[in-house]
Amino acid sequence: MISRRTFLATTAAAAMAGTLKSHAGSFEGQTLRVQFWGGSDGLAIQKYVADPFMKATGAKVVVEEGVTSASIAKVTAQKSDPQIDVAFLDDVGVFALNRQGLLDKIDLEKVPNAKDVYPNFILDGGFGIGFWTYxxxxxxxxxxxxxxxxxxxxxxxxxxxxxxxxxxxxxxxxxxxxxxxxxxxxxxxxxxxxxxxxxxxxxxxxxxxxxxxxxxxxxxxxxxxxxxxxxxxxxxxxxxxxxxxxxxxxxxxxAITGAAVLVKGSRGNRDLAHAFINQALSPEAQAGFATDVWYGPTNQKTIVSESAAPYVVHTPEQLAKAIQxxxxxxxxxxxxxxxxxxxxxxx
Known part of the structure; x- marks a missing residue:
């Protein structure tokens, strides 16, 4: 006999391993430069996205931290020589950066989990995609x-x-x-x-x-x-x-959406960048976000823990009432x- 919590944790770990299996060792020695928040938000992304991604793919993920306004400023300042491949920021950052022509459109064909994301989290015509909402x-x-x-x-x-x-x-x-x-x-x-x-x-x-x-x-x-x-x-x-x-x-x-974007003109491997975004969209990562930081999922297949469910928007009925x-x-x-x-x- 095992506890329900242990069962769910084991199941989630197995599912996450399955999500990354297709990339096992495929990016060995390559480097991806990523910008996202610090604090508890950053710890959750490191735990459920960056760490398992590096372990599975052999890639190195170099992280820089900053709030959304700082991320917008950094990408804008580096537009002639972009140093960030993927940025995670609030939805306002997607619109602000895309208006300046500083983003590449995400190729959803290279992001398998995107098919399970609620359509309203595909932002600005596909230049951003939401991986959590609060x-x-x-x-x-x-x-x-x-x-x-x-x-x-x-x-x-x-x-x-x-x-x-x-x-x-x-x-x-x-x-x-x-x-x-x-x-x-x-x-x-x-x-x-x-x-x-x-x-x-x-x-x-x-x-x-x-x-x-x-x-x-x-x-x-x-x-x-x-x-x-x-x-x-x-x-x-x-x-x-x-x-x-x-x-x-x-x-x-x-509702405010945390979203992933591709920085235009960056030097990182685009397949690697898409794979990283795909990990953030996985139901396993999003279940972790819900538990650790009470951010609701954008992937319809995410199973939110009983402990987090009262504090996050996660059902279709709840998401329908979210005002963006x-x-x-x-x-x-x-x-x-x-x-x-x-x-x-x-x-």
Whole structure:
């Protein structure tokens, strides 16, 4: 007899070995230069993509780390002599770099796992492909009624109980978009957001700046709701069942995609680069991402662990409700949002 956890781990390992078997030793001695995030995100990519890929193929993967904005800046600065073959970055990076003509289109025929990726994660006509997705939604104290709509944040039950994002975070921009939508507006028409946010002001417990303290407030019931990305609270939720994540809100939740791109003009073997991207799209790697960092899969065949399932968007029904805001348009609206946000909440 073996435990279910052991069985799943063994099955996943065997499947991952199968995914890479066709490349065994085929890239011996070759080097691929890759850029992706640091921290827990980078550790997960190293564990489930880079390390098994190097072991199976004999290739060397040289990693440079940086957030999406740094990756965009680096690829742009190196456009005359690209030093990065593959970059993993947020979806906004795909659009920003492709508008500058700095990406090559991914040959999906060379990426077998791409056939199982939900079509909406093939980005910008195939110049990027998503390998994980994470959401901005409402976290809640599970001893209180779970929210079913973003409108709940404005209800009397939440007065003085809501943890609101800092305006320095993208989550605040997305909350503004939702406020506009609830008032009949949109990203293109933010005017309804301002009175809606003004009405949210009495609901605010505090702004999210120290998630360790914010998690304590949420667990203690001092705050009963928080607008944020669930993975940021993960280190403080491991031993507590008092924080839940809303993955069934009436209006949906905002999704941001982590995507892979090929840098135009780089010197690395393109077959090697496509094989590396294929590993990131494998259901085994994506199951690992879900467990380790609470990022949802883009591959329809991914089996998410029971421990991660409540905190990630992973079913077809959930993914259908994911709101993907045009990120470049959102960035262009940032000055307007910041100005009005500060007038409302700092007055």
């Amino acid at each position: 959401i901005t939604t409402i976290l809640n104290n599970t001893k209180s009624p779970a929210p079913t709509s973003w409108e709940d944040l404005w209800s009397p039950a939440y007065q003085g109980k809501v943890l609101v994002p800092s305006i320095n975070d993208t989550q605040a921009l997305l909350l503004t978009v939702m406020a506009a939508q609830l008032g009949g507006g949109s990203l293109e028409n933010l005017a309804p957001a301002w009175p809606k946010l003004a009405a949210l002001k009495p609901q605010v417990f505090s702004f999210i700046e120290n998630r360790a303290l914010d998690a304590q407030a949420l667990q203690a019931g001092q705050a009963t709701a928080a607008v944020d990305i669930p993975t940021y609270f993960k280190p403080y939720m491991a031993d507590s069942s008092d924080i839940g994540v809303a993955t069934d809100l009436k209006e949906g939740y905002f 805001v045009p990120r470049l348009d959102l960035v262009s609206k940032r000055p307007e949002i910041v100005q009005n946000w500060n007038k409302i909440f700092n007055s």
